[in-house]
Amino acid sequence: MKFAVVSLVGWLMIGTAEAGPPYAVPTPKIVDPGHAGLAHWFGALKAAEGGTGVARALHYGDSTIVADGFASTIRARLVARFGDAGPGFVSAGLNGTWNQRSDVTNSRSGDWEWRTILLGGGGGRYGLGGIVGIVRAGGHATIRAIDAAKAPVVQRHAELWYQGGAGYGSYWVSADDKEIGRGAAAAAATEDRRFALDVPAGFTKLAFGATGGTVPVYGVVLETGKPGATWEALGVTGVGSKSFTTYAKDSLRPQVELRKPDLIVVMLGGNEAGYPALMSKDGVAYEPIYAAALTTILAGRGAASCLVVTPLDQGFVDEVDATEKPRPGMKNLVAAQARAATTNGCAFWSTYDAMGGAGSALRWAHLRGYGTGDLVHVTPKGLDVLGGLLADELLAEYDGWAAGG
Incomplete structure (x- = not known):
């Protein structure tokens, strides 16, 4: 187990040969009616931009962020605009x-x-x-x-x-x-x-x-x-929603309260794409599993904003005919996470759709310089692309909020 985890992180850090950009797909918008899910964080960013405060963000996730590729791109964009806290x-x-x-x-x-x-x-x-x-x-x-x-x-x-x-x-x-x-x-x-x-x-x-x-x-x-922004990546290799049941009751809540974040980002599900619960209609059997993790993570949020970010699309190799196929439960997983975001007053963004939706993992896997070939992960360059897309949307939403839109 330990060897496999070490190899995975190393793979994510090294990547593959550089080549042209991935195919073009429409970038999904952040779903956040009236900026309700992100307004508190936007207020903290505005204070930082004015030279009077720090906007702190906690980013929970799995192997997509443990090597920091996705998160570091967002962090760099925020620091460049709002200052380095x-x-x-x-x-x-x-x-x-x-x-x-x-x-x-x-x-x-x-x-x-x-x-x-x-x-x-x-x-x-x-x-x-x-x-x-x-x-x-x-x-x-x-x-x-x-x-x-x-x-x-x-x-x-x-x-x-x-x-x-x-x-x-x-x-x-x-x-x-x-x-x-x-x-x-x-x-x-x-x-x-x-x-x-x-x-x-x-x-x-x-x-x-x-x-x-x-x-x-x-x-x-x-x-x-100094005034500015933080983007604090809290990824743990291999975790899923059920991993958060390992916390003793209420033991995470006071830790989050102590840090006083302005935004909590939750990006889980990459290790759940094969769950049988996702085969049920609309993934309703999966939703309580994810919702429980969200409840644990957000328990200490106070007034903090929250953002649910879906995992990347995934594929698998069929053992029967040895062909690459899309994970059939991904669409249900994304829909279930979107519903959980709404229930908890969080904004929502789909990395799955940013990649191109169903089957996109198969295309990315063979994009030289972007795919690792395992139908699950992408290279640091691929993570940089996806992190950049989310950063674009976050800054566009902030500008719209700041302009009173």
Whole structure:
């Protein structure tokens, strides 16, 4: 299992040979009557554009965003227009297996272990991003924010999100090799904690580690202290809607509340396209599965906007005649997610339709430079195209809202 996951992320990062653009299809519009689903986030973006605030977005998903290709394109467009507020929350799962971000570099030493909502084992607590990194005494990690040219970006706010509990050790945090925090993770009962500190002088390197015992870490927050936008990719390799039942009841809600997002994006379903529930009429048997995950993720949203984004189209190789065929349940999956978006007051966008709808995965799979050939994933260049289409629509919707349309 571990080898397969590592290979998948590597595949997504490397891609295939570059060639011409994919075939032309009409770009689907964001479904959001009266901008009701995105209005709060638009307000935060307007404040950032005016130089007075930060617009934070959390993007939950599966392997489509774990390599950051789709999300990084949207992030770059927002930062270019509204300003760079920093990477925001960065999951403790940054490694070749579970999650990657293009706007940070990281290194680790010592003894580490990971628990995720895919495989469990975390006692129901997986923090904001669905991953807990368990660092043992003597282990540490270093994280740097970088720009598109890989140059370091100065940050002025740091946070460490971790777990307290019986028998745990202590943590330390440093900025540019100067210690800025230290404390005990030991507690009478298991609880989620956060260390946070403004660093007015700025720093380019954040490090943290454990002493005297184990410290479970959910992630860190890096912010520039300037107005702007964040797009915080919280993908976990292999997850689906049912993975969110791994969270203990209400354990994700306070984590989301603590981060105070202005927008929550949910992009699940890529690992559900073969579900038998999708073979029922209109996918009604699938809808409760997806709706339950949406409820869990959005429980701590407060006034935040939300956006449901469908997975990519998929195909499969028929074992009987060895021919490539479209996944028959995709249309029902998309329809079910659209209904769930409406029920929860979320905006909706169909990546499935952006690719060309039913059977498009078969065409993309053989587009040199865009398809990986597995009928499920696309290359980084393909993800850049699709992320760019969503960015176009988000900015067009924002401009329409700002103009009073």
